[in-house]
Amino acid sequence: MRLKVGVATSVGRVRQTNEDAYLVRADQGLFVVCDGMGGAAAGEVASQLAVETIAAQVANGGLIGAEHRGFQPRTAGLGKAIEAANGVIIARARDEQAHAGMGTTVVGMWFGDGLASIAHVGDSRAYLRNESGFEALTTDHSLVEAQVKAGLINREQSLQSEHQNILLRALGRDSEIDVELSETTVAIGDRVLLCTDGLTRTVSDEGLAAALDKFLGDPQGACDHLIEMANNNGGPDNVTAVVVEFQGSRLSKVFQKVLGS
């Protein structure tokens, strides 16, 4: 399987700085999106530290053979890399007063052997677009999501809630971080979208799915279009989108046809 990748980020129409950060390592199948928080440039530091630490953890190979509750080693490894990023952010916040209180969300995908490992903390999301529909691969660690789960409010109310920006988990908060992990198989033609809440609060699920379909075969076009949609809807926040399209190599298709099996 070959990966075709698009990425776009924008400060939006209201904010002065872009605290989002992303990592695209197509050769390693590794993709990460982070939404930093904390005033006076600290948010940018936190999100950047997160992507750098995750990249370094994956690159140095120390995650091979990682284990966690029956997940594939790659999934467990992604979780470990995020835990390491959390530690780095906490240490930096402790050492540099200007960065005290900084934090970041994270959503990442590490792909290999047909399996997409997904990990997240906070309200940055991953979606899968395939033949059977448009599926959220993550559930926000936010107060409104918890309220919906508990049956205290419904989905529509959650979209209107004034508490939408209250998170229950973020990197940089607590040295014991609970990274949520999942795995999903992907097939040729599937697309995975990783994005920050600047996108999901301005564009509906239907809008996201339609944009991915309109730009099938052109993930960069899809990302540019998604960012434009967010900004056309007011652009209240930083917005970042990574779209990964899984494509079959011509050769492998021929082999599969010939060999059948």
Add this chain to the structure above:
Amino acid sequence: MPKLILKFGDRELSECAVGTNPVTIGRMPDNSLVIDNPAVSGRHARVYREGNHYVLEDLKSTNGTFVNDRPIARHTLLEGDAVLVGKHTLLFTQKDGEQTEVPAERPVVPAIGGTRVLDTNRQKELLATVDQKKPSPVDAVIAKTAIPTAQGRIGTIKVLSGNTGQREYVLAAVTTMIGKADTSQIRLKGWFKPKVAAAIARKGEGFTITPMGGKVSVNGQSITGRSNLASGDLIAVSGVTLEFTLS
């Protein structure tokens, strides 16, 4: 006069008044507030007066100093702040003293870049002290989300025909890969077998199978996308026949 109340869990251990002289906190016996615990650095932190505020400063301790569960290097103390040093808590209070020294107000939940992180521990702590019998909706939410999801049922795969090296597999993994690759749990053997033929994934209480490069049929029906598995299903994948059981 403001004071620091040293607590371990719910137990109050001692109190230390904070006046014009700085209060030092640490494991060494020459500190004004000694906490004899390995998690505490020799000279861990100090509290001193600055104008009419009191400032807490971490002295580059090994395990850090936290205020309301956030790591700090330097922090202006507010009424009710909970300072975590190792496993001990120091409560800062100015009550029953001069009430005039309250510094400029800051939001309880700091607004950071528009997004805020709810301090669940702090929230629970506050609720517990205010009223233990009436959990607020927020507390109820936290309790519910903390409950782990029910254990899934056990799926097993029995190899009826073909060689995979093992006769039976318990589907313990979240995703069980079938193929020739080293990463596959159910290893196919043979020159022409696909690296990854199919994946069996746990989904809630049940299991699904997805073809990923091999020809897959369930009970004789060829499948192309993800399909749910039922107990007793016969799976044919890349030359081997497997029986799925859910118990």
